Amino acid sequence: MDTRQPRPGVCEADALPEDVVLRVTGLCKTYGGNGRDARSGVVKAVDDVSFDVRRGRTLALVGESGCGKTTIARCVLRAVEPTAGRVTFRTAAGETVDLSDLPVRRLRALRAEFQMVFQDPYASLNPRLKVRDIIAEPLVIHGWRDRARIDARVDELLQLVGLRRDHANRYPNAFSGGQRQRIGIARALALSPRLIVADEAVSALDVSVQAQILNLLLDLQDALGLSYLFVSHDLAVIKHVADEVAVMYVGQMVEQGPCEDLFRRPLHPYTASLLAAVPKPDPSLRGGPRPLAGEVASPRNPPSGCYFHPRCPFAEARCKEMAPAWREVEPGRSVRCHRADELTLLGVRA
Template identity: 55%
Template sequence: MSVDSEREPLLRVRDLKKYFPIHKGILGRHVGDVKAVDGISFDIYPNETLGMVGESGCGKTTAGRTILRLLEPTSGKVYFRDDSIYDLKTEQMRALRRQMQIIFQDPFSSLNPRMTVESIIGEAIEFHGIAKGEERRSIVESLLERVGLQPSYVTRYPHEFSGGQRQRIGIARALALNPDFIVCDEAVSALDVSVQAQVINLLQDLQEEYNLSYLFIAHDLSVVKHISDRIAVMYLGRVVELATTEDLFENPLHPYTQALLSAIPTPNPSKKKKRVILKGDVPSPINPPSGCTFHTRCPARFGPCSKVVPRSVEAEPGHFVRCHLYDPEYAPTDPEVWARMPLQPKGLNIPEVTDAKATSGEDATIAKEAKPAEDEGAVKAEAKVEAPVATEGAADDKAGEGAADE
């Protein structure tokens, strides 16, 4: 499905942050924060699937739960249609939950072992006053049948099912209130490959049947490629690249995205693939590096990377990247900097890369004297460049294209 930027987004996330405080001592002094989500912005459109990928601990699951207000945010806004979710009172939020649901990662721990399938799926149906008694059971049976299970399973308990069957029960529970938006939090990661394919196909069929929108959180890039219309790549609490699935796989711009895609195994052993190995460990979200949080592992880092927080720029139409290499204010003119990129970007006006030897470290040619960091998320690029520049979650909601950043 292609995204029509003229449509109104179903969900708008704007500069969302979620910090977990760290307390020490007898008095519980606040000594720091775990910056799980550090200012992300994007849009999700009706009947669209936005994939979200990144290393473990980058904040994907926290982002999904904070968007649904299962976790209270530190700052930022989330709009579902015209409703500002974090401004709603308890009763208003309870009504809105009918339209926003979640499929949890672990199909074993997400179902109450003491409840029957009818109670698990039908609890919300009765709570929201949709149906009771025999009518409720009839709805539960039809939902089980829709997700590929026998209607007679309503009297069984979770321990009587396999992992794939449990996940189907979780999907049926998410569909029980006929929502418009579902967060799929690693919905297939705990399943066998053959079962993964069945569940993915089921999610796609349900999307077409019920006109659903998904935020699909996953590690498996092959799965994300199959189901997603657009993909947001997260690193250390921020979205570093956002593009359509085709653009991201054909022309990844951020060095981290290039490294992730190089890790996808190829089924053809005779086909050689350049593997990008990142040096060093992922920094701690308690004390992330200054400037670009990826600069400590980036092979193409240069002067501003360690000093200035990068803003999200639109390097190509609909392709957003948070990297100084593509920001007209800092973009390097020295081919040696570009030569250190794992893959050379396509279709962009960059200095011609010759046989210049790739060097590492920040001693490479600095394109420009680093300038003081500006408020990322609010700065609009000046019209100095050929490529349009946009901030991630710019205040103009009409821009529609969610510049992502978690």
């Protein structure tokens, strides 16, 4: 029997608000273990994570490498099968479906409504196909047969992402990294999805090109009403694109809230430490908390109590013994910390 309690602000699937495109509830993903002892070698890659992605808005998942961000993204798309939890999606027709329990045949038909932009623009494009065929592939898979209609759609998408129509007849090796990512974005948009999952979509690009791609994503969101689940470890990128931010640590969500509020006044010591680690070009803004000591906890053998307590400068005895509950401490802001109500943590100064 499932004894998990609903997260603050998270309703049942049949009560999904009109403005919510995606709701993830109690998502878990474990790897390893043997048939005799379920605890043997088990890695909790994602541990009871819940969040909403709203229509026309961006939720960013942020945290150190290995914290479970990409695993969450893949579970949402069913590229990886979740161990437990629900992934509820509102279709364009207004139907609410649980993607985590959907038959494969029906899931394939729904994939037109949620697509992914991959991290590596070099590895994610087939070098043997021309750009026209790369962008047209999802159209063909979903039943488009009229070649003239397909070509017209490809030309429209190329212009939408800032490329020329004649680029359609070239191979991926003729393009820079930023142009290749534009091609990947065009492919993701081919079937007019409602939700885009962007997994470190700009981390492989030069900084100047990153800004161009981020601005393109924001322009497309405004023009097409897209919702983004944006995965990144770069807080500067997150601040530029996100409406809401969810901070991950060792598979758990430790803080969630509106982007501006979270950057200005973090509630969890780990969030404050991430913000303090952001490079500051202005000497007058340097200083503040020192970088975290110690190593990230292992998801195979996490610490007792709060997973963050071995590295936390504010840890108490209860932090070592009792796992903190995920709770809403003020409207729209939730945290997993015993001392969130009493700590005053430094954020990013204007």
